[in-house]
Amino acid sequence: MAVAALPTSPKASSESPHALTPVHRVGERIFEIVADVGDMAVFAAMTLSWMFRRRTRWSVLVPTFYAIGVSSVPVVAITGTFIGMVLAVQAHSQFAMMGLETRLGSVINISLVKELGPVLAATMLAGRVGSSMSAELGTMRVTEQIDALSALGTNPIHYLAVPRFLACFLLIPLLTLMADFMGVIGGAVVSTQILLVDSFAYWQHSREYVGGIDLLAGVFKSFFFGAAIALISCHRGFNSRAGAEGVGRAATEAFVFSFIAILFLDFCIGIAWNSVYSAIFPNSVNLL
Amino acid sequence: MSAAAALPRPEGGPIIELLDLSMRFRQQGVLRDITLRVCKGETLCVIGESGCGKTVLLKLMIALLRPTRGVVKFDGRDLASLPEHELSRTRLRFGFLFQMAALFDSLSVFDNVAFGPREHNLCDDEELARLVAERLQEVGLPGGLEQKRPAELSGGQRKRVGLARALALNPEVMLYDEPTTGLDPIMSDVINELILQTQRTKRTTGIVVTHDMKTVAKVADRVVMLYPLSRLAPGAAQILYDGPPEGLEGSPDPRVRQFVRGEAGERLRELAQRRDH
Numbered sequence: 001m002a003v004a005a006l007p008t009s010p011k012a013s014s015e016s017p018h019a020l021t022p023v024h025r026v027g028e029r030i031f032e033i034v035a036d037v038g039d040m041a042v043f044a045a046m047t048l049s050w051m052f053r054r055r056t057r058w059s060v061l062v063p064t065f066y067a068i069g070v071s072s073v074p075v076v077a078i079t080g081t082f083i084g085m086v087l088a089v090q091a092h093s094q095f096a097m098m099g100l101e102t103r104l105g106s107v108i109n110i111s112l113v114k115e116l117g118p119v120l121a122a123t124m125l126a127g128r129v130g131s132s133m134s135a136e137l138g139t140m141r142v143t144e145q146i147d148a149l150s151a152l153g154t155n156p157i158h159y160l161a162v163p164r165f166l167a168c169f170l171l172i173p174l175l176t177l178m179a180d181f182m183g184v185i186g187g188a189v190v191s192t193q194i195l196l197v198d199s200f201a202y203w204q205h206s207r208e209y210v211g212g213i214d215l216l217a218g219v220f221k222s223f224f225f226g227a228a229i230a231l232i233s234c235h236r237g238f239n240s241r242a243g244a245e246g247v248g249r250a251a252t253e254a255f256v257f258s259f260i261a262i263l264f265l266d267f268c269i270g271i272a273w274n275s276v277y278s279a280i281f282p283n284s285v286n287l288l
Numbered sequence: 289m290s291a292a293a294a295l296p297r298p299e300g301g302p303i304i305e306l307l308d309l310s311m312r313f314r315q316q317g318v319l320r321d322i323t324l325r326v327c328k329g330e331t332l333c334v335i336g337e338s339g340c341g342k343t344v345l346l347k348l349m350i351a352l353l354r355p356t357r358g359v360v361k362f363d364g365r366d367l368a369s370l371p372e373h374e375l376s377r378t379r380l381r382f383g384f385l386f387q388m389a390a391l392f393d394s395l396s397v398f399d400n401v402a403f404g405p406r407e408h409n410l411c412d413d414e415e416l417a418r419l420v421a422e423r424l425q426e427v428g429l430p431g432g433l434e435q436k437r438p439a440e441l442s443g444g445q446r447k448r449v450g451l452a453r454a455l456a457l458n459p460e461v462m463l464y465d466e467p468t469t470g471l472d473p474i475m476s477d478v479i480n481e482l483i484l485q486t487q488r489t490k491r492t493t494g495i496v497v498t499h500d501m502k503t504v505a506k507v508a509d510r511v512v513m514l515y516p517l518s519r520l521a522p523g524a525a526q527i528l529y530d531g532p533p534e535g536l537e538g539s540p541d542p543r544v545r546q547f548v549r550g551e552a553g554e555r556l557r558e559l560a561q562r563r564d565h
Contacts, residue, residue, distance in 0.1 A: 063394075140393075147352050148390040152404045152457070153376040159407075 043157070043235045047165050050158040056166070064163040068129050069171035073178065079124045080179030083116050084108060084186030092195045102201035106209035108187040113180045113210060118218040119266055121179035122225035125172055126258035130233035133164055134254030137237025138247035146238065156238070165230040172226030173219050180218065213277075221269050228261040300328035302361075303461060303493050304349055309358035311344055317517045318344050320526050322358070324512060328460075331487055331494040333504045333533070335547065336514035341526075342497040343387070345514070346463050349495065350382050351375055380408065383454030383492070387465045389446040391438035397424075397449050398434035404457040423452040427482055444475035451482060455490070462486060464496040468503055480506045501548060508533045513544055 020028070087108045095101045137160060140146050149156045184206075192199040233254040240250035302325040311319040318341040326332050334342045347353045348360055351367040360367045362378060370378060391400050401420045405411050411419060420434065427448040438446060447467065454462065464483060468476035480503050487494050487507070496507060504511055513529040513536075520526060529536065529544045536548045546553045 143388060143393075144386045144390040145392055147347070148384065148386055148392070150352055151350055151379055151382065151384040152407065152453075153380045154403075154407050155372075155376065 039239070040231070040235050043161075043238070044231045046157050047161045047231060047234070050155060051162050051165065054158055056158070056162050060159065061163050061166065065167045065171065068133075068164070068167040069175065072125060072128055072171075072175055075124055075128055076121050076175045076179050077182045079120055080112075080117060080182030081186035083120055083179070084112060084183030084188070085190045087111060087116070087183075088187045088190035088195065092191065092197070101195070101197050103205050104191050104195075104197055105188070105202035105204075105206035108191070109184055109206045109210045110214060112183040112187065113215045113218045115218070115266075117180040117183055118176045118222045118225065119262060121176045122172060122222060122229065122262045123259055125168075125175065125226075126229050126233075126262065127255050129168065130229045130254045130258045131251040133230070133233040134237040134240070135247055135251040137234060138240030138250040141238060141240045142242050142247060161230075161234040161238070164234055165227065168226040168230035169223060170226070172229065173222040176219060176222040176225075177215075180215065217273055220273070221266060224265045224269060225262050228265060229258045232257045232261060302326060303328045303363055304495070305359075305361040306345070306348065307359040307361070309345075309348060309355050309360065311341065311348065311353065312356045319348075319355075319514075320517055320520075322514075322526060324527070324530075326461075326493060326495060328493055329491060331483075331496065331507050331509045333496045333498060333508035333511045334514065335498060335501075335504060335511060336528075337516055337547070338499070339518070340514040340516040342514060343465050346384075346465055346495060346497050349461075350379055350384060350463060380404070380457050381460045383457065383459035383462045385447070385450050385454050385462070385464045385467055387469060389438070389450035391441075391446055391449055391453070393438055396435050396437060397429075397441070400438070400449060401452045401456050403453060408457075410457075419456060420452075423456050424449075426455065426485075427452045428478065443470050444472075444478065447471065447475075447479055448482070451479075451486075455486065458490070459492060461493045461495070464494065464498075466498055466500075467496065468498065468500045476500065476502065477506075483507045501550075504533050504536075511536060513547065515543065 088104060091104055091107055092101060095104055095107070137146070140160070146156045146160070149159055188202065191197045192202055236250045236254040236257070240246050304324075304326040306322055306324040309319055309322040309324075310317070322345065324345075334345060336342055344353060348355055349362075351360065351370075354368065362381075365378075367375065367378070391397075392403065395403070398420055399406075401423055402416050405416055405419060421431070424431075424433070429445065429448050429452070433441070433445070433449075438449070441449065451467075462483075467479050467483065471479065483494065483496065483503075484507055486492060494507070496503060498504060509532070511529060511531065511533050512527055515526055515528050517526060528541050529539055536544060539545055539548075542553075545551075
């Protein structure tokens with residue numbers, strides 16, 4: 001029987017934290033941010049590696065695809081429709097002043113398929129899907145359900161992060177296509193039925209200016225947006241702190257970081273796309 | 289005499305070994321220089337105040353946490369040296385009953401209990417249905433609960449489903465994290481009986497983290513008491529007591545006797561001093 005008979009006192013404790021100066025605190029914060037970015041990179045690498053190491057069951061994939069894809073259809077459809085309608089309303093007066101209202105179709109549709117459709121659909125999904133994934137995984141973390149998965153010999157990244165990553169990566173581009181389509185319809189209805197722009201000219205100019213490559217540019221970006229939303233949201237959820245505040249914070253961070261990532265990726269992919277496009281078609285102008 | 293005295297004594301050498309184990313979370317130390325061996329067939333109760341590191345100790349045993357320093361061995365093998373797939377396989381030899389049961393919210397009771405065998409392709413659907421029914425019966429849950437969600441269950445039912453899920457893989461070692469916390473005295477006794485029954489029928493090694501002295505009296509072969517590191521003098525041992533449950537009351541360390549009797553003692557004096565300041 002081991003008995004320690006030494007006196008105890010909280011004051012005598014050797015474990016009390018040292019008093020930190022403001023410089024220490026700044027250093028500690030920077031260290032935390034760097035560690036967080038590194039942790040995120042490792043998490044992303046592990047998610048990708050688990051995707052190929054073991055097949056995910058259909059019984060896990062189908063509900064996740066439903067929750068992320070099918071349940072997001074209404075909100076994405078509404079977002080897309082209103083983007084198109086608002087664009088038509090805002091651009092019409094400016095174009096009408098110059099007598100160019102028949103050109104509305106080209107402006108609305110090119111803006112939609114290349115930029116506004118993908119970015120706003122992704123932003124909407126970061127709010128709806130990203131926050132919800134992060135809150136769900138955060139709750140699982142604080143109620144020890146993620147530990148329970150590990151204790152049952154199952155890798156939590158494979159079971160929880162991989163299906164969500166696949167769903168976001170594959171379905172967000174499809175949802176973006178739907179947002180584009182609804183936006184085109186919304187813009188056309190407002191332009192031709194309410195603002196009375198000539199329907200033939202509207203579609204004629206749209207056809208001239210918007211090609212398959214433009215649609216592809218938007219959809220291409222949305223694969224990256226989907227991957228970023230999934231990885232950031234799952235990472236925040238997996239690293240949620242305890243309590244309602246911790247889970248709430250994880251959900252908020254998931255949205256904010258995803259939104260920043262969407263804008264950053266949009267900029268970087270825009271530059272990369274233009275460079276590649278100019279290299280392939282040197283005589284054309286393509287500003288993404 | 290404890291009810292566990294009627295149980296067979298530990299059968300063999302150590303199955304779990306913690307050697308010079310220390311654990312810190314950022315600035316905060318939780319465990320320091322813990323050395324502990326758990327023998328096959330033994331039921332060890334780990335007691336101590338809230339925040340003394342009991343749950344952390346349990347999670348270190350199954351490598352859900354990595355120690356800051358020291359070695360955790362299971363069946364003679366260092367868990368830190370195992371590759372990931374082997375660590376996952378090793379974990380299947382453990383059953384873990386979590387404090388709040390940690391049932392998967394999105395799955396039914398059936399799917400929760402079937403999770404381990406299904407995930408590791410251990411049996412077909414027919415066998416799985418039989419296994420789940422058997423395990424639920426063992427923990428005394430009536431039929432008809434299989435399709436319910438965890439949110440629809442009472443606290444005692446959740447704990448029992450958690451126990452059924454942990455037992456579904458026929459573990460060699462059962463880890464119980466505060467199995468009676470939050471339950472009424474009758475349900476606490478039911479859970480204690482189930483722990484005893486599991487040790488008897490499955491011949492598992494058990495490690496029970498608890499503050500409940502009734503659980504200790506009922507199930508323990510051996511008791512270890514930990515003391516919070518934040519209140520411990522530098523260099524002092526964190527394990528205040530390591531011995532049979534019968535010896536707790538007669539321990540020469542007043543902190544052990546105070547804990548067993550549930551006396552606040554010097555804590556009340558500290559509180560009064562803080563108020564005066």
